[in-house]
Amino acid sequence: MKPIALPFIFILIAVHACFAQQETVASPAKHPVYPVTYPDLEVLKKAVAPLMQQSVKAVMDQVPKASGIFYTGCPHCHGGAQNMNVLNWKPGMGAAVRCNYCSMTFPNSQFPDDHETVIIAPSGARQVYRYYEDSSGHQYYFEAHAWYDQWVWIRSMAEKLAQLWYATKDNAYGDRAAVITGRFAQVFPDYAVRYDYPHARVQFFPADQRWPYKGLTPYRGAKWYWWGYGDIATDLANVFDVLSSGYNWKRMDAFTGTGTDKRIARDLLRLGYDFTAANPEAYSNMSPGMYAGMIRVGRILGDPSMVHEAVKRFNAFFSKGFFADGWWKEGTTSYHNQTIGSLMAVAAALKEYTDPADWKEDRLNNPDLTKASPLYGKALRVRNEAVLPNGRALPINDTWGFSQGKKTDSTHSRLWPALGNAAIGTGSGINQVLLNLNWSGNYGHSHYDNGSILFYAAGQELLSDIGYTHSKYRGWTIHTASHNTVVIDQQNQNEGTTEHPATGRLLFYDDQNPHVKIADLDASPAYAAAAVYRRKLIMVHAGAGFDYVIDRFEVSGGQEHDWFLHGMCEQEGTLQTSVALEQPVETLVPAWGGRKAPKTQYDTHPKQFHAYAYLRDVKKGTAAPSWTATWNYDSAGLRTHILSQPGTEVFRFRSPSVRPAKEDDNKLNNYMRNGIMQRHSGSASVFIAVHEPFRKTPWIESVKAEGNTLIITYRLNGKRTLDRIHLGAAEIRVVSSAGWNYASGNAYRGTVQSVVHEGAQWSALLDRQVPAVDYIRLDLPDGGTYYGAVAAVRGNRVILKDDPGFALDEKGRVQFYTFPQKKQEGKLRYTLFTPDSK
Known part of the structure; x- marks a missing residue:
């Protein structure tokens, strides 16, 4: 040639x-x-x-x-x-x-x-x-x-x-x-x-x-x-x-x-x-590694201009790349850890540096870059806290599912309101439970998974999120259908852009009660077709090692709503359903979707490589008004009690779990996991489930519905308990025969007059006096929300525990000084909840 x-x-x-x-x-x-x-x-x-x-x-x-x-x-x-x-x-x-x-x-x-x-x-x-x-x-x-x-x-x-x-x-x-x-x-x-x-x-x-x-x-x-x-x-x-x-x-x-x-x-x-x-300069996850190289070479060559260039970029990096809650903007634990690790290397490279005497510009005298921004410390905390009890990095978005760290002794709830993620948790030792709900926007390395959950209990990640891969099945892992959420009309959620990232809106959150923890999410920005796309999660702590989750997903818009639930990635285990699912289905790929087999990680377009083509051994049946799906593994299991609407079809399937293949394209088909999908056709659907983790045998005796009230009956230590959970439009109430009650309360609403930053304290001045609360929801002009933890309430002044990352300018507009550094026109409002609200 x-x-x-x-x-x-x-x-x-x-x-x-x-x-x-x-x-x-x-x-x-x-x-x-x-x-x-x-x-x-x-x-x-x-x-x-x-x-x-x-x-x-x-x-x-x-x-x-x-x-x-x-x-x-x-x-x-x-x-x-x-x-x-x-x-x-x-x-x-x-x-x-x-x-x-x-x-x-x-x-x-x-x-x-x-x-x-x-x-x-x-x-x-x-x-x-x-x-x-x-x-x-x-x-x-x-x-x-x-x-x-x-x-x-x-x-x-x-x-x-x-x-x-x-x-x-x-x-x-x-x-x-x-x-x-x-x-x-x-x-x-x-x-x-x-x-x-x-x-x-x-x-x-x-x-x-x-x-x-x-x-x-x-x-x-x-x-x-x-x-x-x-x-x-x-x-x-x-x-x-x-x-x-x-x-x-x-x-x-x-x-x-x-x-x-x-x-x-x-x-x-x-x-x-x-x-x-x-x-x-792109202020990307790779940038800090470059800064460390600039400093190291600059110091070795005796050229302070190189050092100063790196420090200048380092100082600008935090506000351009980190949310106010300390998360790296891409919303992936792996890239967050990579980025903060590289920033630590930058600080180490500059340690004990002082400019030479003949340097005439702004001088550096043994600076400590770890104190350059409060976001540095927050980012370090995120690295330590965004883990499952088994030490695995929280596998959301493009996070490697095999990233393994130190196991945790106890689990506590974490709310990252700026990113858009809640890790609801409780328990210690072998009884740790964590339910993760994600609504982060698309700023790179994201998945189409708004409103998706993963569930860790009984020592296992029972409802998995696959996480990251470079294999040819990447198209499957990022598609909405591979996540534990709802697909509308067999289409991916909206891709989102920097200007319109499709971030969800947290409507209600409470992790303070020892028996009940709640997250109520409006994820409708994920789908242009969705008038309603809302997931309400209630985790009930019945006793040490005995926790269950009420999962209500309401959808309106589009014509077909597919509710997916996927089992463990690490083990295929077995799946049993109380309804007969025996009719083979050749494919669930819609007429407009493609069935081509992918060859590279870039083969992701649904018109050629539709996610439903990854579903294997599909069988279907008709849902009963009340039925169960039970996953059994070596040392744990999950039984999900499902209350289905009339006319709901049910499908069981196997799908690639990807993680165990360890990035070998030739082994992807060797590892599967079991899943179910409910399909309800029509303009509106409501999917209600109760997830019951167990170690040896299931322990909940029955799940029944009376209107908007669920009745959960179980026996622990020889004693039968009955929990009544009322899912009202305005309030959630739980009454347990064990002797405790819970009420989410109704809402106070009004307008924020100003956001004040004094030293290390941030306050929202409201239009009236309000009662003591644990959280305040700040309702942004663009429709988004920031759910802030409250340190104290003094009249009309609500003192926040953390920096919200924005302030009001002289014209009352919301201006973010952390990522995404946007300005929003319109009034900043608030919503807060107390049991005695009017």
Whole structure:
């Protein structure tokens, strides 16, 4: 095949002149700037032993001359997911790679490197990117992926060698660390900028071209890493820092030429910084990692301008990226934890820094970035609190379901009103229960799951949310139908935008009563067709280890309402229903939906890949007025008592649980979970259920309805108890024969006169005096709500426990100073509930 010539020749004189000017502002740094830490020296020596057996020149030759390609899948078995970590290279394999799933080595006669792209680099060097292309046009860069893995490996070796030199001052180690770093400084200016993305054709851009790149969003063109955020060579900056504490750089003259240390500073570290900083600031979840690199390189090079640029971005980051309750804007525990972890690294990188004496602008004198914003501390608390009792990160939106942390000793309710999520909980030890309700908007990495629940009890996540995946079944995991909520007319909920994120509205919330905890949600922004889309959840604590949930979902709008309930992801278990579900159903995919099998994570459009196509072994029947569905697992179970409207159809099915496949596309069909779906046709539907978790056997004797009152009968410790739950339009009341009562109260409503911030205290001044309450609902002009916990009430002044993230400007408009930093026209109103409300 005729090669494609991409002339990348450019003139370096002007660029080097620019670098020389920048270097004049640098002040010599005392090296090592950062403390040198390392494991046992014998462990380090063992790791670098293969390189110690090679000459310095041979070690230098291990540095790839061209930038590698990360996302390369296996054309033979198509294992793994996202073309990520599928092929593997190890020292001694040359230009070959091996599949981690089928063990085939590439390239080979079946999958040859018979295509190539030729690049003429700025130095005039000829870089050849060979690849195999399948019949669909997908490219496989075997050799370039070997370069990528080699790039990762040789950099890690450089750090280990530098650590050994520092500990021993043996130049045999120092020479090899220096030659690797110096060689990278030689070839990095020639490294092509490339677009390296899963399942997409690789694009190359000139090695001297900085942002923008035609057709690409910021940071998607990368010169060093596969993403522009990582184009600062932080690890090699560490090597440079260590060696600059006393290594004789003239030892490199015979290998990488004179002035190797200056070339590293200019052509690797500073050039990488300049390429990265050329991208516009996006305040994304990847940004803090870039800030840490800026600070580290700036301190090592003695350039405070780099440090100040990172600190400026860091200080602006919180209000642009975090809700007032401390959640990262994307509403996913995984990305929240990643972001706050990276912010911690930024603070650590700046620790004990003071500007040099000749720095003339605003000075930094050993600043503590952890105190730069109160949102920092809130974000840390969210990381610790957004977990299930078993330690798993709360798997909402794009959160990895296998993220595992420390188990909790007790569970307490958490309300995150700015994000739009409530984790209602109680219990300690083995009796912890948590019911999660999500209504967060779409600000990236979200799912179509407004009003969905997950339920943890009896030591298991009994009603699961799959969470995140890069597998080809991603379309299933983000679709409304894979969540425990209601689908209208077989369509996804609205996608939402930054301007109209489809965030739900919390109408009522109470977690203060020891027996009853309630969340009442208007999730109608999720569907344009929904006049009503409202879920009311009441968790009743009958005794230690005995809790049940009343679940009422009311829907109006559209023609068909499908109520989904999905069991555990970790175990398929068994599902039994008290109504006969025996009639096979070929498919539930509507006529307009697609039944194509997905091949990548991007195959998500319902007209081609409808979510109902993932439902397997579907069988249907007719609902009874009262019936049950029971999931049984190894050590726990869930029985759901269902009160169905006349004419309701019931379907049982198996669907991919995804998590246990561990991101291997070839194993997705090996793991299923059991689910049910109720379908009610007509303009309005009401779905009522009572979820009863158990360890060995169910314990509720009966569930009956008398009008709007549910009667739950159960026997504990030999004593029969009867709970009467009245679901009124204006008030919820619970009367238990165990001797306790609950009333949600009716509503006070009015107008907020002002929102006052004094020190660390926030108050809402209302239009009249109000009684003592635990919560106040602030009703925003755009129809949204902020449900704030109350610290005290003093006449018409309601003191909030936390910062609501907004204030009223001089014209009475709501202005958010935390994310999403919007302004809303109209009056700010309030609603509060007390048992004696009028």
